Amino acid sequence: MNSKDYLHDLFGCQGRKAIVTGASSGLGAELARVLVSAGADVLAVARRQERLEALANELQDRAGTIHVHAADLSDNATIDTLPEQAREQLGGCDILVANAGTATRARLEDMAEQDFAAVVDLNLKAQWLLAKACFPLLRQSEAGRIVNIASIYGLGASVINGLSAYTVSKHGLVGLTRSQAVEWSRHGITANAIAPSYFPTEMTETALDNEKMSTRLRTFTPQGRFGQPTELATALLFLCSKASGYVNGTVVPVDGGWTAW
Ligand SMILES: NC(=O)c1ccc[n+]([C@@H]2O[C@H](COP(=O)([O-])OP(=O)(O)OC[C@H]3O[C@@H](n4cnc5c(N)ncnc54)[C@H](OP(=O)(O)O)[C@@H]3O)[C@@H](O)[C@H]2O)c1
Structure with missing residues (x-):
């Protein structure tokens, strides 16, 4: 196998079947873009049908x-209708990207x-219910993958007051x-989360458009800038591909x- 094929095999998602929630805007749309570009067949889910169709x-x-x-x-x-x-539409599900969220x-x-x-119902309970509903499909996969889109505020408190929920x-x-990860590894499923800091999307628009707050948030970021959705999507690709087989x-x-x- 030459280097190109070797890397393609490790990091590609050719023929893998993925559900991406919250794909109508922001990070979810970019996560869907990278998976489809890597060869996955994606079911893009959100409430706004016209935005999904545009994507x-x-x-x-x-x-x-x-x-x-x-x-x-x-x-x-x-x-409960999503696995069906x-x-x-895809013939199964190998990858669940639980990205839909609200604040x-x-x-x-x-x-x-x-x-x-x-x-809490959308950001936590719905993610559990969705994974539970998809579990029968994920366990049939040769390599089931769950990637939950968490947040730096899943690892520590918010620096902005009012984001406790x-x-x-x-x-x-x-x-x-x-x-x-602990309960479903034996079914061939890995589960990981991504914790983004600040990325410009509809969710962060109000905060990032406020000059004082935006400056404060940049100051908290050692790199001194906000992220670009593509920089998040590449982490997702790693977690969905063969390359991350032992990351759990x-x-x-x-x-x-x-x-x-
Ligand atoms: N942007 C950031 O800086 C940042 C940082 C850390 C974590 N995150 C996380 O990243 C994820 C995506 O957020 P984003 O920044 O891309 O914001 P966004 O552009 O507002 O995206 C939120 C997505 O969730 C979907 N959604 C919301 N409520 C839904 C519901 N009841 N049913 C189905 N879909 C629903 C929205 O689609 P519809 O409105 O069409 O339903 C939209 O596609 C969220 O979980 C967020 O907490 C974002």
Whole structure:
């Protein structure tokens, strides 16, 4: 095997079947882009169908294929329909990228119970339910992979006041990842998380458009800048490919050095 084929075999995702949630914008769209470009067949999931279809049009000529499915993951019954979609549209599921997420800002003393619950329900409970629903497909895969998109706020508290529900949910997601690795390794499934710092997306728009806050957040980042979605997607590719076969139960920070403080 020449070097090109060797690396292609290690880092490629040719013919692998992947579900990517939250693929209608921001990081999820880029995660879908890199997987389809690496040869995976992707089921892109989010609520906004037209955004998913635009992404599918953009990725028509890549190495893999992209299929779309509009679904609200805050609805448990909807989550249960996803494995069937993956079976119908992809023929199974080897890779689950649990990326859909949300954030609300309110200080601990002011936060309404339903707002706290909405964040934890989507960022944590829905990720568990989704993985549980996909487990029968993942265990049939030769190499099942779960990659949960956590956050630096899954490893430590937020430097911005008011993100406690988000912080709690992402700490829980890190715990879920480690539990999935421990319980499901024997079924040939690895589970890892990625912990991004700040990347410009719809979710971070308000914070990053605020000059004072944006400067503060850059100061917390040793590299002094925010990340680019592609810089996150390459970490995902590693965790989904053969190259990471013995990497399991870890949290990979893609954070410009934030967690090195
Ligand atoms: N950007 C950052 O700096 C950063 C840092 C750390 C972690 N993260 C994490 O990265 C992930 C992606 O965030 P992003 O920054 O790319 O923000 P984003 O552009 O707002 O993306 C969020 C995605 O989640 C989907 N989503 C939200 N609620 C949903 C629901 N109920 N059902 C199905 N899909 C839903 C959205 O699609 P629809 O609205 O179409 O449903 C969208 O595609 C999140 O888990 C976030 O916590 C982001």
